[in-house]
Amino acid sequence: MSSINMAWFDEMESRIPRGGVRTRFAPSPTGYMHVGNLRTALYTYLIARKYGGKFILRIEDTDQERYIDGAIDVIYKTMKKCGLAHDEGPDIGGPVGPYTQTQRRDFYLKYAELLIEKGGAYRCFCGRDDADDEDPSDEKAIKKYDGRCSRLSEREIEEKLKSGAPYVIRQKIPEGKTTFSDMVFGEITVENDTLDDNVLIKSDGLPTYNFANVIDDHLMGITHVVRGSEYLSSTPKYNLLYKAFGWDVPNYIHCPPVMRDAHNKMSKRHGDPSYEDLLLLGYLSDAIVNYVALLGWSPGGEREIFTLPELVDVFDIGGISKSPAIFDIAKLNYFNSEYIRAMSLDDFHRLALPYIKSSVKKCTDTMAIAEILHQRCEKLTDIPDKLDFFDRLPEYDKSLYINKKSKTDESVSLKMLESALPVLEDIDDWTHEGVHNALFSLVEKLEVKNATLLWPIRIAVSGKAVTPGGAVEICHILGKEETISRIKSGIKKLNSATH
RNA sequence: GGCGCGUUGGUCAAGAGGCUAAGACACCGCCCUUUCACGGCGGUAACACGGGUUCGAUUCCCGUACGCGUCACCA
Numbered sequence: 039m040s041s042i043n044m045a046w047f048d049e050m051e052s053r054i055p056r057g058g059v060r061t062r063f064a065p066s067p068t069g070y071m072h073v074g075n076l077r078t079a080l081y082t083y084l085i086a087r088k089y090g091g092k093f094i095l096r097i098e099d100t101d102q103e104r105y106i107d108g109a110i111d112v113i114y115k116t117m118k119k120c121g122l123a124h125d126e127g128p129d130i131g132g133p134v135g136p137y138t139q140t141q142r143r144d145f146y147l148k149y150a151e152l153l154i155e156k157g158g159a160y161r162c163f164c165g166r167d168d169a170d171d172e173d174p175s176d177e178k179a180i181k182k183y184d185g186r187c188s189r190l191s192e193r194e195i196e197e198k199l200k201s202g203a204p205y206v207i208r209q210k211i212p213e214g215k216t217t218f219s220d221m222v223f224g225e226i227t228v229e230n231d232t233l234d235d236n237v238l239i240k241s242d243g244l245p246t247y248n249f250a251n252v253i254d255d256h257l258m259g260i261t262h263v264v265r266g267s268e269y270l271s272s273t274p275k276y277n278l279l280y281k282a283f284g285w286d287v288p289n290y291i292h293c294p295p296v297m298r299d300a301h302n303k304m305s306k307r308h309g310d311p312s313y314e315d316l317l318l319l320g321y322l323s324d325a326i327v328n329y330v331a332l333l334g335w336s337p338g339g340e341r342e343i344f345t346l347p348e349l350v351d352v353f354d355i356g357g358i359s360k361s362p363a364i365f366d367i368a369k370l371n372y373f374n375s376e377y378i379r380a381m382s383l384d385d386f387h388r389l390a391l392p393y394i395k396s397s398v399k400k401c402t403d404t405m406a407i408a409e410i411l412h413q414r415c416e417k418l419t420d421i422p423d424k425l426d427f428f429d430r431l432p433e434y435d436k437s438l439y440i441n442k443k444s445k446t447d448e449s450v451s452l453k454m455l456e457s458a459l460p461v462l463e464d465i466d467d468w469t470h471e472g473v474h475n476a477l478f479s480l481v482e483k484l485e486v487k488n489a490t491l492l493w494p495i496r497i498a499v500s501g502k503a504v505t506p507g508g509a510v511e512i513c514h515i516l517g518k519e520e521t522i523s524r525i526k527s528g529i530k531k532l533n534s535a536t537h
Numbered sequence: 538g539g540c541g542c543g544u545u546g547g548u549c550a551a552g553a554g555g556c557u558a559a560g561a562c563a564c565c566g567c568c569c570u571u572u573c574a575c576g577g578c579g580g581u582a583a584c585a586c587g588g589g590u591u592c593g594a595u596u597c598c599c600g601u602a603c604g605c606g607u608c609a610c611c612a
Binding site: 166206228234236246250271292295297303329332336341342362363364366373379413414415424444477489490493495504505506508509511 | 539540541542543544547548549550551552559560561562563570571572573574575604605606607608609610611612
């Protein structure tokens with residue numbers, strides 16, 4: 039029975055890198071990146087970089103049911119776009135490959151058998167879920183496996199095996215209590231009798247997630263296990279596994295969840311945006327990463343804006359919070375506008391161009407448009423609506439001409455437009471400066487507030503109360519002909535409306 | 538139900554026995570301004586509750602409440 043080939047295990051062990059931090063991000067290929075996942079990946083990356091260690095990408099694709107075509111590509115693309123470059127992974131290899139779980143399936147059974155030898159596991163021949171109470175309505179039922187197969191004699195096992203009875207391999211939970219230490223939650227102790235003899239190897243010979251994880255983390259030399267706090271409860275079982283093998287236990291860093299509201303995690307099901315969705319919604323990757331870093335972690339000071347390298351610098355495991363954080367899109371908006379404003383005009387122009395073009399076809403000076411947009415844009419997808427008046431003057435109500443602060447009403451506005459018309463017609467040099475000078479000298483001549491003249495002009499040329507840029511910018515971009523035509527129609531509108 | 542974890546303003550959060558309990562977002566007001574935005578100034582708003590320990594608790598301990606997680610041959 040002891041057909042265990044120790045040489046093979048020695049070989050596996052000898053591949054494990056020693057000394058130095060190694061972290062891993064181990065997503066399942068589901069086709070998109072949750073915000074919570076992204077944050078876990080980010081923290082995992084930051085810890086590796088912070089301590090000059092290695093950041094490893096491992097694909098946990100053992101669930102064939104949920105396999106989605108192209109999902110692995112999404113992971114690569116997302117990581118790359120976020121700047122979370124891995125040092126080892128399925129695509130680039132490394133010393134402890136393969137890095138895809140389906141390609142490691144042989145390892146797990148061997149280690150499970152080793153564990154049986156070591157007394158940390160046993161074969162269980164009980165059928166699948168032959169629990170007494172299969173009534174699901176009995177919500178509070180505690181169905182704990184009673185561990186009867188762990189008491190089988192050598193001979194009984196022999197016989198069952200010979201008869202070809204199907205079996206699973208279960209973890210043998212010893213008596214006593216288990217204490218483990220988490221870098222976020224501190225020391226946690228549980229009584230072992232609250233732990234179940236979990237299945238390690240399923241009857242089909244494939245490992246359960248819990249087992250595969252421990253084996254892989256060990257064989258890959260992972261020193262810091264970063265994962266969601268939903269694993270806190272099962273960590274004692276992992277610890278017992280490490281102990282049964284005689285392996286060093288890694289450092290644990292359990293992260294609280296990212297919530298959509300006080301009660302629910304962010305989820306695709308509830309329509310919450312994934313990382314990809316946020317991109318589509320017009321958010322910048324850097325802004326998303328920065329914001330997400332601050333959900334459940336605080337650098338302690340007052341600063342909030344950090345680039346990725348800066349995050350590496352200031353990141354501190356002690357700053358990770360124990361309680362969940364609610365994702366607040368309004369705050370993301372703020373980060374996004376900060377990032378947009380911090381960009382150079384050229385960069386912004388390049389980024390905004392498709393959005394500008396989707397709404398403005400007639401004006402060609404996209405740079406001038408980008409310029410008025412630049413400092414007042416929360417997200418890229420807001421752009422088309424802000425610019426829709428350029429191609430076509432919208433229907434508008436003449437009441438827009440009334441503005442207290444500018445001291446305008448309909449009749450004042452009419453006067454302003456009538457005086458502006460010949461001045462505008464007279465401009466040969468239709469540049470921003472040319473329009474500006476002409477209009478401001480008219481202001482002086484009329485002895486009115488700037489706004490008294492400029493408000494009605496802006497309304498006439500845009501038809502909107504709120505526009506990016508002021509009257510001068512809009513007139514300039516619109517061009518002479520279009521500007522004059524819109525002023526004329528404004529005059530007409532006001533004339534027909536006199537009471 | 539057992540076990541585990543959590544609880545500072547609407548949200549993110551600092552704080553770590555003695556503070557007028559930071560800061561940011563959002564909101565409101567004022568200023569600036571050619572609208573909005575930006576910027577500047579100011580404002581509303583919080584330690585879940587009850588017991589201890591202590592000269593003194595947001596901070597330490599114990600309960601209670603509420604919430605979350607977990608108890609799969611899913612990851």
